Amino acid sequence: MKDYGLYIVTDSKILDGRDFYKCIEDSLRGGTKTVQLREKYATGAEFLQKAIKLRALTKKYNAMFIVNDRVDIAMMSNADGVHVGQSDIPVSYVKSIVDENMIVGVSVSNIEEAKIAKADGADYIGVGAMFNTSTKLDAKSVSIETLKNIRAEIDIPIVTIGGLQLDNIDLLKKCDVQGYAVISAILGKDDIESECAKWLYKIK
Template sequence: MLKTMDKTIYLVTDDAQMDFDTLYKKTELALQGGVTLLQLREKKSSSRTFYQHALKMKDLCKKYDVPLIINDRLDIAQAIDADGVHLGQSDLPLTIARTILGPEKIIGISARTIEDAILAENNGADYLGVGAVFPTSTKNDATVISEKVFHDIQANVSIPIVAIGGITLDNASTIIRRKVNGIAVVSAILGQEDPKKAATHLKTLFITM
């Protein structure tokens, strides 16, 4: 079932780093390398452009049998029939999003506190994006959470946890040792000369640790 999807290597795109054609090519290489889940995040694009890009990424993900999650934009997720949506604490409430999308779609929620995490689980979130676990340049408002808070969240919820924020090829093993269900990365894959090799490296870390 889709809800039991592999969240191991969760690639998040960033339209501030490169043009879409370059992003598309790098994303395909990353999918070839072992990315298991893709989130399309576009903060600069118009709604029409986001929609067009999402359609192309949906076809690409289908080619590699990888679910596509849309960041923030419930309307875009609906319009292209994406596999799900990822929402932050300031986005549309989870309960409303679930009513609109239905029970079969994936809804992930960003959580920085135990309270955020417990509320998300109680309201029906399918997974949590917990962080930032390290300082990150791809999200200006990201606050680094302590290792204690991270472990407290793990101890208080039963839904899958994906660590996010500042994860690189060099520090990924530190986070994987926390027994997370996945790591969400941007530059660790898309910022590399060989995205396929980078994705394979991260996937191997999960298998060997």
């Protein structure tokens, strides 16, 4: 199964005025394996500009680049993949218009959604929110038991997201997941590169 490893989801607000590209490059230098561009407040032009620059950065560090929601920008920036939510374009339709090599991930919060995502052709599922999170206030919470049930039924990679911290990811490691999506717990730190090293040591 493909390993998504330490999976950074961008959020300029968390960076609090720091240089966006430097912060993401610091995470890549620290060992981030996947970067998802998710900028809720960016215009289409800003989003595309960031996508093109992050595509170049992730290639430099041999990391995967995923675009959140915007299938068009994922295609224009030659991203490795696109990630959609339950209220976005259906996975089956996304699959019908993108290159056959493009990864399509989908957010799920229960086993029914996970089964549908798999049946529709999702390459991985993002399961969460696992713990309380301040970056997505409308996220439905998912229990460890539900995560275990999803893992038992679904044979595609699982990326966990939502409130992940160094002191709670041991619970997720026991559930055979292939990725740990993090926002504020890393991007909110002053030394992003060294924080990533701590995470890599923890999830290995």
